[in-house]
Structures are given as C-alpha cells and as structure tokens.
Amino acid sequence: MRALAIACLSLLCASAQAQDLAVRAERLHTVAGPVITDGVVLIRAGKIAAVGPADQVRVPDGVRVWKTKLATPGLIDAHSVIGLAGYLNQPHDQDQLDKNGPIQPELRAIDAYNPREKLVEWVRDFGITTVHTGHGPGALISGQTMIVKTRGQTVEESVLVPYAMLACTLGAESRGAKSPGTAGKQLAMLREALLSANEFRTKLEDPDPAKRPGRDLRKEAWVEVLARRVPLLVTAHRHQDLIAALRLAREFNLRVILDGAGEVYQVLDEVRAAGVFVIAHPPMARFAGELENASRSTPLRMLEAGIPFAFQSGHEDYVPKTRVVLYEAAIASAYGLGSEQALRAITIDAAKLLGIEQRVGSLEVGKDGDLALYDGDLFEYTSHCVGTVIEGKIVFEGLR
Amino acid sequence: MLLRLLALTCFALPASAQLETQAFVGARVIPIRGPLIDDGVVIVENGRLRAVGRRADTPIPAGARVRELAGKTIMPGLVDAHSHVGGGWGADSSAPIQPNVRMLDAVDCRDSGFQRAQAGGITTLNVMSGSGHLLSGQTIYLKNKDARTIEEMAYAFPDGSPMGGMKMANGTNSHGEPPFPGTRGKSAALVRENFIAAQEYQRKLREAGDDASKRPSRDLALEGLVEVLEGKRIVHHHTHRHDDIQTVLRLSKEFGFRVVLHHVSEAWMMADEIVAAQAPCSLIVIDTPGGKLEAVHLDAKSAAALEQRGGKDLIAFHTDDWITDGRLFLRSAALAVRAGLSRETALAGLTINAARQLDLDARIGSLEPGKDADFIVLSGDPLSVYTRIEETWVQGTRVFDLQDPKDRLWAEGGWGAGMDRAGNICCLGDREEDR
Incomplete structure (x- = not known):
C-alpha cells in the first residue's frame, strides 16, 4: 500500500515536473496584448497558468525558470x-501525392504521416510547434490534411485535428495529358463529385434505414465538406482560378480557404467580399x-484590404x-508587412484560420x-532559435 | 528617322552619366579591403572609382555631381560566381563532356533574371550550364548591366575573347544512360581520358610552335580543355559529397587545373583537406537540408568550419539562381553568420573572395581607386533582414533604383514581372506600360 502510494506520488511528480516550466523573456510577445518587457509565462501541467510581468507572476519552487531574450507563442505553419x-x-x-486518380478525397493524412521525419524535427527547432500538413498540391483533389504538434513518436501522439481540410488544386499543377486537361474540365469534375456527394448526403438522412446508402469513403469525405465541418483548401495562383474557387463555394455553400494565391492582389475586392481566409504563398x-x-x-x-x-x-x-x-x-x-503583423500571421491568425485558436496561437491562461x-x-x-516548448515540455534546446 | 534619333538619344544617356564625375558622400562605406568608413566619400569618374575615403580627407573634385547619402550604406556590387539566369542551356544530351559548348552562345541578355539580380545588388555573374554533365561547357562572366547583346555584358580575357571558366560536375547529377557514366569510378575515368587527350593535343601544339603546317587540325573541344590546362579557364566544379570533393581535388592535382569547388554541401566534413589544397569554395546556402540525397548533410556551418581552419579567403557564396533567389543574395551570407561565420568573411564572400574565384579581383570586389565603379546603396546593415537594396550601380551607371516603379517590379514582383526585359531597354515599345 505504501509502496503504491510512493509510486503514485512519484508518477504525479514526474508528470507534473515534465510539463511545468516558466519562461522569462526580456521581451515577451504574447500576441494577445502589448509586448511585455521582462515577462514570465508559467506553464502547469502543459497549460499556461499565468502570464505577466516578472514581478507579478509567482513561480512555484522547483519549477525551472528558463531565461531568454525573446519569447513568442509556438509558431504555426498554416500549410x-x-x-x-x-x-x-x-x-x-x-x-503527399498519389497520382493514380484526379479526385481522391478518401486519402487520410493520418495514415501517411511520419512523426519521426527529419523535416518535422528541422522546423520544430526553429520554434514551430503546430503544422497543418497532409496531402499536397498537384491533383484536383489529392486527399485530406491534418493538424499536428511537432512532437510524438506516433501520429496519435502528434495529431491535433485528424481531418482538417480537403486539399484541392486548380490551375496547371493539377492539369495534365490525362483528364482533367483544361480549367473547364476541372470545375466540371468537381461539380459532378459534389452533386453526387450531396445526393449521398441526402440519402444518409433518410428516415428509413433500409433506404440509406452503404459506406462510401469518398462521399463520406465530401459530406464533411458539404456540411461545412471541413473547409475545401483550394491551391491556386491565377486570378481566374481564385475566382472559380469562390464561384464553386457559392454554388455548394462550401467553406473555402484560398491557398498560395499568387495573383490574389488582382481580385482583392472579390476575396474580401467572399469573407474567405488566404494562406499566402511563401514570399520566397x-x-x-x-x-x-x-x-x-x-x-x-x-x-490593407482586410483579408x-x-x-x-x-x-x-x-x-x-x-x-x-x-x-x-x-x-x-x-517587405512592408512589419514584424507585429508577420508574427500574428504565424501565430494567432494562423490559429484562427485553422480553427484551433482556443488551444494555441497566443500566450493566454x-x-x-x-x-x-x-x-x-x-x-x-x-x-x-534557442528553445522550443510544447505543452510545457522542452522539445528543443540549442542554437538554431 | 525620328524614332532612330530618339533611340540614339536614349542609348547615349548612360554613356554621358559614366563620363561625369560623381561624388557619393555621407554614407557608411564598407570597402571590404580596409576598415569601415563612417561618413565616407566615394568618387566615381569614367565608370571607375577615383577615390574612397573619409569625408575629412577626401576632397570632392570641382564640378562633381554630389549625392548626399547620409544614413545609407555603400558596399561593392555583389559577385555571384554561380548563376543560371538568362535561360541558357549549354551542353545537350549527346555526350557527358562538351568543352566546345559556350554559354556565350546560349544566354538571353534581356531575360528578367538579370533585372532581378540587379535588384539583389549583383553586378557580376558567372553564368553557367547545369550539372547534368561531367563537363557542360564554357561559362561566361558577365557585367550585369542593361545590354542589347551578350557581348556588351561579357568580361574579356587579356586577348580580348569573352571571359569565362569551365563547368564540371561529379556525383549523381551527371550520371545517366550511356554515353553518360553510371558510376563515380566511370565518371572520373571519362574525365581523365579527356584531359589526357587534351595534354596530348597541347603537346602537339607546343611542338608545332609557329609552324602552322605541323599543328594538329583544330578541335574545339580539346582547345577548350587546353585552356583549362593552361590555367586560363578556371574549372567551376559542382560537387556535394565529401568523397566527391576529394575526387575533384585529386583530379585537379593530377592535371594541374585550377578549380573552384561549387555548392560543397559537405565542406564542413572536409575543411582540413580543402584548406590544405587551398581550393576556393563557392558555397550555396539552402534553408533546409535534403531534397536530394547528396544534399542531406548540407549545413550553413560549412563557411564557419573553413574559416576556423584558416580558409577565410577561400570562402564565397553563390545563388545558383533559380535555386536561390538573386534578390536575396545578401541573405545567404547572413545565414552563414547565423551558423558561426564572421561578418567580415561573410561580406568578403559576397564580393572580393568571389571576384578572386573568377580572376576578376583586380577589377571588382572591393571599393578601391582604379576599380570598376560597381557598388550598391543599402538602407542599413547588409546582413539585416530589414535592409533593402535601394540602388545598384555598374561602372558608374545606376542600373537599379528601388524608387523607380519599373525597377520595383523586378525587386518585389507583381503583374508582368514574369516577362522578360524586352522593350524595357529604352523608351520605345515599353511593354511594361502596355500592361
């Protein structure tokens, strides 16, 4: 009995210690308010327990205080x-891409993600703690995406959102010698797939169970999009393809997120009016x-356009x-955006875009x-970057 | 007739700008050779630097056009010893070794890549063919000015012919189906056979002396290799892996050719050998290792490793444009500083060290009297992300001005930036304004 109690106690202590940490930064960017000079973030059991100026946050005895010049929320890579x-x-x-079919919404990212991949470790060591990853551009519908934390030895330990978006590509990258070979064909194929999935969705709701259709992985994946639980992530660069994506969203009442969007500056009014988020192409x-x-x-x-x-x-x-x-x-x-907005775009704004702002994206209790x-x-x-912390655990300490 | 007159006027303008004396005063000047000068003066005359010094002891010639540049930084134009701008291809798929092929005959001098490179402060480029061959041809050293023909841009050897090196490669890029090699051993054997043939050809040429009747018939490929054996042409050698680096050094020693190692992903593993051989390195800096098997150990710490072993003068950087963006060339050196390199060597690696790798260090690469007036005006510290390149000058003529909307298009991109410079050379048929 006593042995058991000791075991429990040590287990509790171990888990508490592992996810208790205080970070004290000369400049603390909470992104939830002004920069705090000499600020402290206290993490207890993986969650933020206190944030504020060093003289106002009491750090319990035994909790490591990690001092640094500057600290921000863990960074988020939106795609x-x-x-x-x-x-x-x-x-x-x-x-990231199966080239055997133009429309494969049933491909799950969780079945393909390697949490031990060197690139995951690479970006983590720059302070990136959350990544929206999955099936890539290159097919009309290449598959599903997911959101992970850059930790864990198995996908189950890494995953935050298993089915985040459905990846769609318009433009030359998803056209080829085989169908779809043109922009018109691309949209025709998408509309037919959506119409068919909508029919499936209607039948699923039939009061008579006997009339409901059997399982269909493709259509089930589309139903999540039609029900607006999962956005359609449309990778496109040309202005006409961006407009085509908005047209498709209107027709089927979809949540669309524009991705890449190289020529979005030509259609700012339309994009703002549609109220969609944009995941901007890498500036480099x-x-x-x-x-x-x-x-x-x-x-x-x-x-400036409010997008x-x-x-x-x-x-x-x-x-x-x-x-x-x-x-x-x-x-x-x-190139003109400024540090504050650039930081927001890889923290809180990315979290909002991904729908995970209740969990990550700013330093708030x-x-x-x-x-x-x-x-x-x-x-x-x-x-x-001198350190990366995920849910109170130090996952990188060094000089990158 | 009117059009012709107009055209003549336009082309004459840069020439007159070159002739007048210009004084750039008040900037922080980084001459590369010699200490940093706060509140400096740079005097330009006839396309060359006449004087560089402190304001207190550098008189401004009477009649000079004076530019106040307080708050700005001036440093030499950047030298990119490995670029693929201009859309040119050298060797074709017929053979793995093609020393007769010249990039001079392949580069589009109006390609927008040159404009982007100007926006990145690059005033001299070594434009090369790719690495899919053991030897893909003669490279071309170019002055990055707005030109109508490639001849206007080309540097010249002392004999007046267009100046360049020879591009070679080893490792997997140059492997392929026969007649291309399938292994590293075969690659080296093919290279050695060709150089031995060139040695033989060189011997026959020497023995013939001035007697034309005894000379072997002309062979463009062997002539190219003889220029390498004579040291006229420097070999610019793509190489990544540690053992491939060692192979280049071995072949260079066997045949006595001068070599610059390019990319050198695993230089940090071979720093002792590289420094012992005094082999200059033109390094690439990539944001992430991998992407190809030979680059999985690529690390920005290579430059620091070479410097720590006494090889600071061997270190330069390149863009390999389009692998990295010529507009962000300064960034490559800055990331090497992040990985441990000194600031001084980082800046030398963008200028004088790269110029030396092209045999051009007597003309460019530092701000010294007599050298070409190739320089850039920066808004601040060259190694800061927040610094913008505001102006690029080549031989006393401004070729890039961030305030000019056309130049800004090349610098930042935007509608029409993918088009080439055709029509933008002068005042006629300006396609940018049509769009």
Whole structure:
C-alpha cells in the first residue's frame, strides 16, 4: 500500500515536473496584448497558468525558470506537406501525392504521416510547434490534411485535428495529358463529385434505414465538406482560378480557404467580399510558372484590404524540400508587412484560420504551453532559435 | 528617322552619366579591403572609382555631381560566381563532356533574371550550364548591366575573347544512360581520358610552335580543355559529397587545373583537406537540408568550419539562381553568420573572395581607386533582414533604383514581372506600360 502510494506520488511528480516550466523573456510577445518587457509565462501541467510581468507572476519552487531574450507563442505553419514528404526526396518518403486518380478525397493524412521525419524535427527547432500538413498540391483533389504538434513518436501522439481540410488544386499543377486537361474540365469534375456527394448526403438522412446508402469513403469525405465541418483548401495562383474557387463555394455553400494565391492582389475586392481566409504563398517561393506574377508586397496588400491570412512553408519538389515559415514571415515582415503583423500571421491568425485558436496561437491562461525562444529579434537573419516548448515540455534546446 | 534619333538619344544617356564625375558622400562605406568608413566619400569618374575615403580627407573634385547619402550604406556590387539566369542551356544530351559548348552562345541578355539580380545588388555573374554533365561547357562572366547583346555584358580575357571558366560536375547529377557514366569510378575515368587527350593535343601544339603546317587540325573541344590546362579557364566544379570533393581535388592535382569547388554541401566534413589544397569554395546556402540525397548533410556551418581552419579567403557564396533567389543574395551570407561565420568573411564572400574565384579581383570586389565603379546603396546593415537594396550601380551607371516603379517590379514582383526585359531597354515599345 505504501509502496503504491510512493509510486503514485512519484508518477504525479514526474508528470507534473515534465510539463511545468516558466519562461522569462526580456521581451515577451504574447500576441494577445502589448509586448511585455521582462515577462514570465508559467506553464502547469502543459497549460499556461499565468502570464505577466516578472514581478507579478509567482513561480512555484522547483519549477525551472528558463531565461531568454525573446519569447513568442509556438509558431504555426498554416500549410505544409512535411511528415508526408520527407527530406530524402526518394519515392519511399514521398507520400503527399498519389497520382493514380484526379479526385481522391478518401486519402487520410493520418495514415501517411511520419512523426519521426527529419523535416518535422528541422522546423520544430526553429520554434514551430503546430503544422497543418497532409496531402499536397498537384491533383484536383489529392486527399485530406491534418493538424499536428511537432512532437510524438506516433501520429496519435502528434495529431491535433485528424481531418482538417480537403486539399484541392486548380490551375496547371493539377492539369495534365490525362483528364482533367483544361480549367473547364476541372470545375466540371468537381461539380459532378459534389452533386453526387450531396445526393449521398441526402440519402444518409433518410428516415428509413433500409433506404440509406452503404459506406462510401469518398462521399463520406465530401459530406464533411458539404456540411461545412471541413473547409475545401483550394491551391491556386491565377486570378481566374481564385475566382472559380469562390464561384464553386457559392454554388455548394462550401467553406473555402484560398491557398498560395499568387495573383490574389488582382481580385482583392472579390476575396474580401467572399469573407474567405488566404494562406499566402511563401514570399520566397520561386516566382516561376503560375507564380510568375507573384509579389512580395501581397501580404501587405491583403492586410490593407482586410483579408485575413496566414503563412505557409508550402510544398517544394526539390530544394529546399521544405521552407521554414519563420524565414518566410521574416521576408514578408521586411517587405512592408512589419514584424507585429508577420508574427500574428504565424501565430494567432494562423490559429484562427485553422480553427484551433482556443488551444494555441497566443500566450493566454488556459491555452497550451507552446512557446518559441530566441536570442534576439526572431525575424533577423542572424538571430537564433534557442528553445522550443510544447505543452510545457522542452522539445528543443540549442542554437538554431 | 525620328524614332532612330530618339533611340540614339536614349542609348547615349548612360554613356554621358559614366563620363561625369560623381561624388557619393555621407554614407557608411564598407570597402571590404580596409576598415569601415563612417561618413565616407566615394568618387566615381569614367565608370571607375577615383577615390574612397573619409569625408575629412577626401576632397570632392570641382564640378562633381554630389549625392548626399547620409544614413545609407555603400558596399561593392555583389559577385555571384554561380548563376543560371538568362535561360541558357549549354551542353545537350549527346555526350557527358562538351568543352566546345559556350554559354556565350546560349544566354538571353534581356531575360528578367538579370533585372532581378540587379535588384539583389549583383553586378557580376558567372553564368553557367547545369550539372547534368561531367563537363557542360564554357561559362561566361558577365557585367550585369542593361545590354542589347551578350557581348556588351561579357568580361574579356587579356586577348580580348569573352571571359569565362569551365563547368564540371561529379556525383549523381551527371550520371545517366550511356554515353553518360553510371558510376563515380566511370565518371572520373571519362574525365581523365579527356584531359589526357587534351595534354596530348597541347603537346602537339607546343611542338608545332609557329609552324602552322605541323599543328594538329583544330578541335574545339580539346582547345577548350587546353585552356583549362593552361590555367586560363578556371574549372567551376559542382560537387556535394565529401568523397566527391576529394575526387575533384585529386583530379585537379593530377592535371594541374585550377578549380573552384561549387555548392560543397559537405565542406564542413572536409575543411582540413580543402584548406590544405587551398581550393576556393563557392558555397550555396539552402534553408533546409535534403531534397536530394547528396544534399542531406548540407549545413550553413560549412563557411564557419573553413574559416576556423584558416580558409577565410577561400570562402564565397553563390545563388545558383533559380535555386536561390538573386534578390536575396545578401541573405545567404547572413545565414552563414547565423551558423558561426564572421561578418567580415561573410561580406568578403559576397564580393572580393568571389571576384578572386573568377580572376576578376583586380577589377571588382572591393571599393578601391582604379576599380570598376560597381557598388550598391543599402538602407542599413547588409546582413539585416530589414535592409533593402535601394540602388545598384555598374561602372558608374545606376542600373537599379528601388524608387523607380519599373525597377520595383523586378525587386518585389507583381503583374508582368514574369516577362522578360524586352522593350524595357529604352523608351520605345515599353511593354511594361502596355500592361
């Protein structure tokens, strides 16, 4: 009995210690309010228990106080393919795109994610704690996406939202020699799939169970989109493809998120009127192909137009195999967006876009204890990430 | 006739700008060679630097056009020793070794890539063919000015011919179906056979001396390799893996060719060998390792590793544009500083060290009297993300001005930025304004 009590006690202590931590930063960016000079974040059992100036937050004895120059909420990459796409770039570690069919909504990201992938560790060591990843651009419907924390040895330990969005690509990237070969065909195929899924959805609600249809993984995945529980993530760059996405959303009453959106600055009024979020292309993405007209001032123009947006690392076929969303936000910051807005776009604005702002995205009591620590201005080329914390656990401590 | 007159006027303008004396005063000047100058003066005359110094002891010539640049920073134009702008392809798929092919004949001098490079402060480029061959041809060293023909941009060897090096590669990029090699051993054997043939050709040329009747018939490929053996052409050698780096050093020693190692992903593993061989390195900095098997150990700490072992003068950076963006060339050096390199070497690696890798360090790469007036005006510290390149000057002519909406289009992108510069050279048929 006594042995059991001791065992329990030590277990409790161990788990409490593992997820209790205080971070004291010369500049604390909570993103929920003004920057706090000499601020402290106290994490208890993985959640933020207190935030404020050092003289107002009491840190219990035995809790480590980690001092740093600057701390922010753990960063959020609003769209990536890491974990499905690996850094070796060999067939065995490229699971972000199945090219055997143009429309495959039944492909789940959780069945393809490798939490031990080197690229996950790579971005984590820059302070990125949450990533929206999954099936990539390249097919009309390539599959599902998910939201993970950059921790865990199994996908179950990593996952935050198992089915976050349904990935759709318009434009040249999802056209080919085979069908769909044109923009018109792309939309026709999407509309037919949606009509068919809508019919399926109606039949599912039939009061007579005998009349309900059997299981259909494809249509079930579409039903989540038709029911507005899951947004359609439309990767497109050309202005006419962005408009086509909005047209499709109106016809089927879908929640659409525009992704990449290289020419969005040409259709700002329409995008704002539609009230959709945009996941902006990485500012350092190569300005080639359908991104040939891309502009580094696009984030600023979206801000001025009142369009909510976040940043992504995106998808790359070659080198770099993934971009680093911290670096991308840094460039946007320097090209007119400013540090404060750039930080918001990789924290709270990204969290809102992904629908996870109750858990992450700012340093507020009750939210997850996810932090990124830096030894200077986080966007400066020559600063370093010195630590990453997920739910009170130190997942990186070093100099990156 | 009117059109012709108008055109002549336009083209004459840059020339007159070159001829007048200009004084840039008040900026912080980073001459690269020599200490940093606060409140400096840069005097430009006839496209060259006439004087660089402190305001207190650098007189401004009478009649000079004076530009006040207080608060700004001036440093030499950047030198990119490995670029693919201009859309040119050298060697084709017919053979793995093609020393007769010249990039001079392949580059589009009006490609928008040159404009983006100007926006990135790049005033000299070594434009090369790709790495899909053991030897993909003669590279071309270009002055990044607005030109109508590639000849206007090309640097010249002392004999007046267009100046360049020779592009080579090893590792997996140059592997393929026959006649391309399938292994590293085969790759080296093919290279050695070709250089031995070139040595033989060189010997025959020497023995013939001035007697034209005894000379072997002309062979463009062997002539190219002889220029390498003679040290006229520097080999610019793509190489990633530690063992491939060692192979390049071995072949360079066997045949006595001058070599610059390019990319050198695993330089941090081979720093002792590289420094011992005094082999200059033109490094690429990529945000993430991997993407290809040979780059899984790529690390921005390579530059610091070379510096720590005494190789600071061997270190330069390149864009490999479009692999990295020429508009952000300064960033490559800054990320190397993040990984431990000194600021001083980082800046030398964008300028004088890269110029030395092209045999151009007597003309460019630092702000010294007599050198070409190639420089950039920055809004602040060259290694800060917040700094913008405001102006780029080539031989005393401004080729990029961030305040000019057309130049801003190249700098930031936007509607029409994907088009080439055609028509933008002058005042006629300006396609940018049509759009």
